[in-house]
Amino acid sequence: MKRIIRIILALVIGFGIVNVFKPLPEGLNFKGEEQEVENVRFLADRTFVNARGEREIQQEIFDEVLNMIRQARSIIVVDMFLFNDYLGALEEEPYRALSSELTAALVAQKQRYPNLHISVISDPINTVYGGARSEHFDQLREAGIQVTVTDLTRLRSSNPIYTTFWAPFVSPFGNKEANTVPNPFGEGGVSIRSYLALLNFKANHRKVVLSDHEDTLVALVTSANPHDGSSAHGNVALQFSGAAAHDLLQSEMAVLDMSNAFIPMLHLPVPERPESSTSNSDTTVQVLTEGAVERALLEIIGNAERDEWLDLAVFYMSDRHVIEALIEASQRGVNIRVLLDPNKDAFGREKNGIPNRPVAHELVSEGIAVRWCNTQGEQCHSKWLMHRTREGHATMVLGSTNFTRRNMHNLNLETSVVLRGDSEQPALDSAHQWFEQRWFNLDGHQYSIEYAVYADDSKLNQLLYRVMEATGLSTF
Incomplete structure (x- = not known):
């Protein structure tokens, strides 16, 4: 009997190891x-x-x-x-x-x-x-x-x-x-x-x-x-x-x-990549999926210098690498503003504020400005970041990828894009104005509220967030 139990236990452990470390599909x-x-x-x-x-x-x-x-x-x-x-x-x-x-x-x-x-x-x-x-x-x-x-x-x-x-x-x-x-x-x-x-x-x-x-x-x-x-x-x-x-x-x-599905053939011309010496445009788009999104985010945050700007509007933020990178950027003198969903609503059901409220407490404790979306039953569902330099260049990330372990560590399927160019380029300027409107509640529209409204310094919630993020025993 003991031998059977050991065999079953070995199989279970084997399944666990395989499912954590197996190669990603091509x-x-x-x-x-x-x-x-x-x-x-x-x-x-x-x-x-x-x-x-x-x-x-x-x-x-x-x-x-x-x-x-x-x-x-x-x-x-x-x-x-x-x-x-x-x-x-x-x-x-x-x-x-x-x-x-x-x-x-x-x-x-x-x-x-x-x-x-x-x-x-x-x-x-x-x-x-x-x-x-x-x-x-x-x-x-x-x-x-x-x-x-x-x-x-x-x-x-x-x-x-x-x-x-x-x-x-x-x-x-x-x-x-x-x-x-x-x-x-x-x-x-x-x-x-x-x-x-x-x-x-x-x-x-x-x-x-x-x-x-x-x-x-x-x-x-x-x-x-x-x-x-x-x-x-x-x-x-x-x-x-x-x-x-x-x-x-x-x-x-x-x-x-x-998924073993039919793959269609596309008969449309693929634009040729121009030589850097002949290109007249400095506006580019880069497609990223899964873990490549986190690597790009960390590079963008890491490149931000003193007196430059990082703005974020995020539904879920719990990834420790991103949080630590933001704290380090703030310590370097980067101006950071973070607009978060209060994690209180899920299709008519009330949530407990995890992970964003414990994360916001950590960010505010490090001197980072945080505001909450003023949600009225809906969710502040964007996954967005913009870096603006002193020289007038901007880099923006958006897409499906929440800033969490599950979304950024090759676990879920995710797609985000990075748009780079002059900060006055129309798409980048529109995105910047979108964030300013939400942060400052412009035009008589209330999009956001002060951090104090949902401030949460609960040690228990901080512990729960850390355990849930590390183990995957969560929906974020």
Whole structure:
């Protein structure tokens, strides 16, 4: 009996080691070249309290996504984490039916242009890990659109303590639709195995759209999801074309490949990379995925010098490397402003402020300025950083990547982009003005509130945050 127990224990430990250290699928952890950019635009969805004390929502990201779909004739690739109409506890709140709008637009464009290849990539959370049907995915497939649910088993474990037992004892049995227990996200029921799969806390968290327009590949990278329950969130996006859009498409082909899905062939010209001596533009875009995002962030923060500026607007901040780099930058004399979501709302349910409140306490203790988004049930969902130099150069990072271990350490699938150029370049200037408006509550719109409103010096919460970040026993 003891021998059997030792064998089982050895197998469990073996599964745990493999799931933590196994090689990444080819094409992940991608670091693109700094490519000269064409037609670059900064987009933002804004939610604020107006002068009458009412919540007001101004959106442009998915309006542009729908426009990109209408313009396509050859190819559309949509990779979105949340693609569903689940509302959680928000049934009484006004919302935009983003999932239905996106589904209808894709189906309509496929019907207009039957030879148009459309590939939709998403996360198994939208089928509650195989325990429920996705009406949106069914509609897309019926229209002849390729839908790929990402194979998350190819990824490393972000919650190794749990996955060590789930991988050998639950995963082999798969999952199927059932009505055994309540759906954790919406109406109806799911299987118990759906809950067991959820606790792995791993995801394809990317938010990417690619489409052709007049022989040009157009790309959009965002923090926004086509998810009805998220439709009031504050988000940002960067739209661009040029060689970097082809880099982005290459990074998406890697997800299709790891999920054993059909990979489309694109017959659009790839812009040639100009020689540095002949290029007249200093505005570039660089595509980054997974762990490459953290490496870029640390380099940008590390290059910031005394009397320069670092501004951040972040939904989740918990990554120790980033936090320590910000503290070191502040000690060098860099001017830093951090705008954080208070982590109090999750689709109608109240949260406890972890990780942002303990992290904010640490930053403020080191002399870094922190303000909170003045959320009214929605989330301040951007993952954004800008560095501005004394010489008038700016570098901006945005995308799907939260500033956390799970999002930055080759565990989740993530995509962000870096835009570099003169600080007066229109997209960079628009992004800077977007942050200034939120930080200073300009135009009579209240976007943010003082740090003291949600200040939290609880030692227990600081300990909980550190343990949750280090072990992966968390949703952030």
